[in-house]
Amino acid sequence: MIRSSRIYVAGHRGLVGSAIVRRLERQGFETIITRSRDEVDLTSQAAVNDLFDQQRPEFVFLAAAKVGGILANSTFPADFIRENLQMQTNVIDAAYRSGARKLVFLGSSCIYPKYAPQPMKEQYLLSGALEPTNEAYAIAKIAGITMVNAYREQFGFNGISLMPTNLYGPGDNFDLESSHVMPALMRKFHEAKLSGAPTVTVWGSGTPRREFLHVDDLADAATFMMDKYDNGDIVNVGVGEDVSIGELAALIAEVVGYEGEIVYDSSKPDGTPRKLLDISRLLSLGWRPKVKLKNGIVSTYKWYVENGAQRS
Ligand code: GDP
Numbered sequence: 001m002i003r004s005s006r007i008y009v010a011g012h013r014g015l016v017g018s019a020i021v022r023r024l025e026r027q028g029f030e031t032i033i034t035r036s037r038d039e040v041d042l043t044s045q046a047a048v049n050d051l052f053d054q055q056r057p058e059f060v061f062l063a064a065a066k067v068g069g070i071l072a073n074s075t076f077p078a079d080f081i082r083e084n085l086q087m088q089t090n091v092i093d094a095a096y097r098s099g100a101r102k103l104v105f106l107g108s109s110c111i112y113p114k115y116a117p118q119p120m121k122e123q124y125l126l127s128g129a130l131e132p133t134n135e136a137y138a139i140a141k142i143a144g145i146t147m148v149n150a151y152r153e154q155f156g157f158n159g160i161s162l163m164p165t166n167l168y169g170p171g172d173n174f175d176l177e178s179s180h181v182m183p184a185l186m187r188k189f190h191e192a193k194l195s196g197a198p199t200v201t202v203w204g205s206g207t208p209r210r211e212f213l214h215v216d217d218l219a220d221a222a223t224f225m226m227d228k229y230d231n232g233d234i235v236n237v238g239v240g241e242d243v244s245i246g247e248l249a250a251l252i253a254e255v256v257g258y259e260g261e262i263v264y265d266s267s268k269p270d271g272t273p274r275k276l277l278d279i280s281r282l283l284s285l286g287w288r289p290k291v292k293l294k295n296g297i298v299s300t301y302k303w304y305v306e307n308g309a310q311r312s
Contacts, residue, residue, distance in 0.1 A: 001029065001059050001226060008033040008057035008100075010042060010091050011064030016106060016164075018171045019219035020061050027223070033057055043083055048090035052098035060095045060103040061222060062088060062144075070133050070203070070271045072178040077136035084140035092147055096157040103159040104226050105148050106218075107141040107234065109211070109275050110134045111163060119278035122163070122234050131272040149232040160229055162222060165238035165277050168296065169215035170303035182212060185249055186297075186304055189256040199261045200253070203268030206246030211238050211276050214291035214300075224287050238277035239289045255297050 001007060007024060011017035012034035024032050033055050040051050042064050066083040073080055088105065095103045112120045113128030125145070130138050148159035168182040176184055185202065192200045221237045229235065243251070249262050 001223075003028055003030055005029065005059055006031045006033060006055065006057045007059045007061070008055065009061045009063060010087075011062070013037075014063060014065070014067075015167060015169060015171050015173070015215050016218060017061070017063035019169060019215040020063055020222055023216070023219040023223055042090060043086040045086075045090045045093075048094045049097070052094035052100070056098055057095070058101045059226060060091065060100050061226070062091050062103060062105045064091065065106070067137075068173075068178045069180040069184065070269055073134040073137050074132075074269065080134075081136035081140045084137065085143060088140070088144040089147065092144070092151060092159065095159075096151050096155055101158060102226060102230075103148070103157070104222055105144050105159060105161045106222070107145055107161055107163045108138065109163055109165045109236070109238070109277055110138045110272070111141050111145070112275075114272050118274050119240070119276040120236070121278045122236055122281060125234065133269055133271050145234055152232045158230055160225060160231065161234045162225060163234055163236045163277070164218050165211040165213050165236070165275065167213055167215050167218055169300050170307070171215075172300070172308075174304060174308050181210065181245060181248065182252075182297075182300075183304070185252045186256065186301055187309075189253050189258040190301075190304065190309060192260060193256055193258045197260060199263045200249075200258065201263050201265050202245065202249050203265050204245065204270040205266060206249065206262075206264050207244055208270045208272065209242045209244050209274040209276065210248070211240075211242040212248075212293055212296070213238050213289065214296040217289045217291050220290070221282065221287055225285075228285060233281075235281050235285075236277040236279050237282060238279045239293070240277070240279045240283075242274065242276040243293070251294065252297060252301075255294070255301050
């Protein structure tokens with residue numbers, strides 16, 4: 001990408017897309033194309049084709065997706081598979097047909113088998129059964145990876161696929177029903193601190209382990225890979241270490257300044273027991289994560305207090 005490149009960020013209002021736009025703006029790119037959902041419905045093939053015909057982006061970051069936490073995924077699997085398949089199919093196909101030079105597709109660490117050996121290497125894809133709570137979403141993402149590679153094979157289209165681990169950061173969804181664990185716990189501890197509640201409820205057993213990547217690190221990796229990587233092999237993006245949900249809860253409580261008790265609700269699902277990515281492929285390309293978990297939680301909590309807490 002050069003300064004005058006025409007760069008389309010699909011999903012620029014989301015956690016990932018907004019971080020990519022922030023990064024591109026900071027780097028001085030002059031033609032960043034974005035469209036809100038009201039302007040272009042990415043589930044509509046006609047609307048997406050029109051956008052690409054008119055704008056002719058050269059580089060495409062496909063960060064548009066329907067995402068959610070464990071409860072949303074297990075409650076609305078039809079929405080997750082349909083919307084993701086539609087959006088990604090439309091954008092990948094339109095990018096190829098309109099002559100885009102390159103596309104970065106963003107998948108997820110939930111594409112790997114539920115009981116994959118840890119840390120999870122890229123080659124474990126399609127080697128076993130998926131975690132049922134987000135199977136519909138995962139299969140949509142796996143279809144996206146396969147589509148990107150099929151277009152590379154059949155048409156020579158330069159698409160690459162990155163698999164980020166669990167993400168967090170400014171602009172996240174703090175709705176308690178549909179969010180992921182990090183924003184959910186930030187909000188629960190914050191509200192409990194304000195109301196003086198004696199306990200905060202954490203779902204499941206607290207024993208599952210998750211890896212957390214700050215979204216600014218993902219945006220950094222996505223632009224790095226747009227410039228440096230031209231290969232169909234998927235690449236994991238993570239930090240290479242994980243924490244238990246219990247440890248995460250304790251860390252967030254400390255940052256928020258909540259001193260009450262943490263209780264566990266075993267009626268809620270744990271999901272997959274562990275989801276830690278092997279990031280050696282990305283490290284070998286010369287990229288390193290920069291945001292330490294504690295610092296990322298501190299800055300995201302600050303963002304939530306300043307921007308999100310009133311709205312949510
Ligand atoms: P997952 O990584 O796809 O399982 O998605 P989540 O981020 O939604 O959940 C991660 C883990 O955190 C699961 O074991 C959840 O049960 C646990 N968890 C604990 N409390 C919460 C909460 O308040 N919200 C969510 N979404 N997950 C929670």
